[in-house]
Amino acid sequence: MARKPLDYDQLNENVKKVQYAVRGELYLRASELQKEGKKIIFTNVGNPHALGQKPLTFPRQVVALCQAPFLLDDPNVGLMFPADAIARAKHYLSLAPGGLGAYSDSRGIPGIRKEVADFIQRRDGYPSDPELIYLTDGASKGVMQMLNAIIRNERDGILVPVPQYPLYSAAISLFGGSLVPYYLEEEANWGLDFVNIRQTVAEARSKGITVRAMVIINPGNPTGQCLSEANIKELLQFCYHENLALLADEVYQQNIYQDERPFISARKVLFDMGPPLSREVQLVSFHTVSKGFWGECGQRGGYFEMTNLPPKTVDEIYKVASIALSPNVPGQIFMGVMVNPPKPGDNSYLKFAAESKSILESMRRRARMMTDGFNSCRNIVCNFTEGAMYSFPQIRLPPRAIEAAKRAGKAPDVFYCLKLLEATGISTVPGSGFGQKEGVFHLRTTILPAEEDFPAIISSFKKFNDSFMDQYEGYSRM
Numbered sequence: 359m360a361r362k363p364l365d366y367d368q369l370n371e372n373v374k375k376v377q378y379a380v381r382g383e384l385y386l387r388a389s390e391l392q393k394e395g396k397k398i399i400f401t402n403v404g405n406p407h408a409l410g411q412k413p414l415t416f417p418r419q420v421v422a423l424c425q426a427p428f429l430l431d432d433p434n435v436g437l438m439f440p441a442d443a444i445a446r447a448k449h450y451l452s453l454a455p456g457g458l459g460a461y462s463d464s465r466g467i468p469g470i471r472k473e474v475a476d477f478i479q480r481r482d483g484y485p486s487d488p489e490l491i492y493l494t495d496g497a498s499k500g501v502m503q504m505l506n507a508i509i510r511n512e513r514d515g516i517l518v519p520v521p522q523y524p525l526y527s528a529a530i531s532l533f534g535g536s537l538v539p540y541y542l543e544e545e546a547n548w549g550l551d552f553v554n555i556r557q558t559v560a561e562a563r564s565k566g567i568t569v570r571a572m573v574i575i576n577p578g579n580p581t582g583q584c585l586s587e588a589n590i591k592e593l594l595q596f597c598y599h600e601n602l603a604l605l606a607d608e609v610y611q612q613n614i615y616q617d618e619r620p621f622i623s624a625r626k627v628l629f630d631m632g633p634p635l636s637r638e639v640q641l642v643s644f645h646t647v648s649k650g651f652w653g654e655c656g657q658r659g660g661y662f663e664m665t666n667l668p669p670k671t672v673d674e675i676y677k678v679a680s681i682a683l684s685p686n687v688p689g690q691i692f693m694g695v696m697v698n699p700p701k702p703g704d705n706s707y708l709k710f711a712a713e714s715k716s717i718l719e720s721m722r723r724r725a726r727m728m729t730d731g732f733n734s735c736r737n738i739v740c741n742f743t744e745g746a747m748y749s750f751p752q753i754r755l756p757p758r759a760i761e762a763a764k765r766a767g768k769a770p771d772v773f774y775c776l777k778l779l780e781a782t783g784i785s786t787v788p789g790s791g792f793g794q795k796e797g798v799f800h801l802r803t804t805i806l807p808a809e810e811d812f813p814a815i816i817s818s819f820k821k822f823n824d825s826f827m828d829q830y831e832g833y834s835r836m
């Protein structure tokens with residue numbers, strides 16, 4: 359019998375090669391345990407609302423009114439919605455004359471792209487052109503569009519940080535390119551070391567790889583670091599000299615927990631540096647409504663901004679975006695509100711400011727508690743989460759644990775995380791899912807569980823870790 363086109367062994371090999379650890383073995387086992395009735399604390403995905411974060415009121419009011427425009431004709435609408443939410447809904451409906459049920463331009467609604475450009479100008483101090491901003495269904499779609507445009511064949515290499523968010527490794531496999539890993543320096547607070555990166559590029563070139571682009575994730579996932587201005591400068595110089603496009607994943611730019619380490623966009627540093635770099639380095643920056651204090655992951659709102667890309671390339675990217683017709687329109691409105699939130703004096707300002715402050719301050723406290731909790735555990739060291747939503751402790755696994763993992767046919771960190779899950783219900787992602795140096799083991803957890811649950815989670819983690827270390831180090835701690 360002839361093989362059929364959709365039989366597994368007939369599939370596109372690139373599809374089969376894709377790996378995606380965030381929803382991998384640990385997640386599947388956690389889902390099984392949950393079905394069996396075990397209480398699971400899902401800390402595997404940065405999905406704040408799934409862990410109880412409440413939506414901000416104002417954006418939901420605006421989108422609710424846009425979804426149900428007949429409410430705007432109701433004489434009682436002013437009793438249910440504040441005047442600025444009503445005005446804003448009317449504003450977006452005027453920008454999208456067909457309403458939320460109509461496709462928009464494939465690049466997104468022009469008026470919202472203008473709001474994004476204004477936001478970028480306020481943030482960086484340099485004008486931004488709405489024509490070079492495309493709205494997307496979350497940042498992921500934008501990243502995939504750009505990687506698809508860059509990768510021509512398996513000899514095209516993309517420099518990706520390790521550890522990395524697996525969107526990059528997965529998409530590079532899918533599009534048939536080559537991932538060129540560069541290691542972040544754990545001892546230097548997960549910073550970039552250009553001596554190593556240069557060596558990595560030279561090695562890749564000697565193997566016939568054309569290194570074409572470099573990805574940075576700032577603030578980092580899973581590593582939580584905010585890159586310093588000096589590091590970003592060096593990075594841009596490196597991209598200029600090595601002729602690399604820079605893909606700057608800046609989706610966690612609002613999630614900053616240490617005042618001395620602010621977020622600085624790659625674009626701002628590029629323009630601060632002036633010509634020739636500011637006119638030469640090709641940069642694409644990504645942002646989303648899924649992170650920050652918004653956490654609206656399910657709404658799928660995102661954008662990317664292209665700097666120094668030639669108009670013909672921008673047109674090609676438009677053409678490819680057009681194949682999917684239109685990014686979802688409610689997600690675009692969320693993006694509009696995110697970049698243009700209520701201002702002092704608006705009816706909703708105080709409430710919006712109080713809600714966002716309370717979420718960010720709680721995240722800041724949770725980042726501290728998580729790091730301190732890990733650092734108080736035996737055989738665990740953890741850099742402080744300066745930004746983003748994750749903690750990425752290094753677990754120093756005893757040799758006997760590594761042997762036991764081998765016998766069980768598991769990677770050592772997977773073995774540890776599975777035992778943690780079975781013992782405590784805490785569902786994490788093993789460091790191998792993000793990449794790590796040979797012989798070094800990590801896990802990633804989010805800082806998103808409810809703040810009041812932290813003491814119990816940390817104490818249950820600590821108890822598990824102690825007994826794990828007792829078992830595999832073969833002695834009890836005094």
Ligand SMILES: Cc1ncc(COP(=O)(O)O)c(C=O)c1O
Nearest residue numbers: 404496497498523579646648660
């Ligand atoms: C570094 C990074 N980039 C991109 C994304 C994708 O976000 P979105 O929901 O906007 O597609 C995530 C999601 O966790 C992320 O961590």
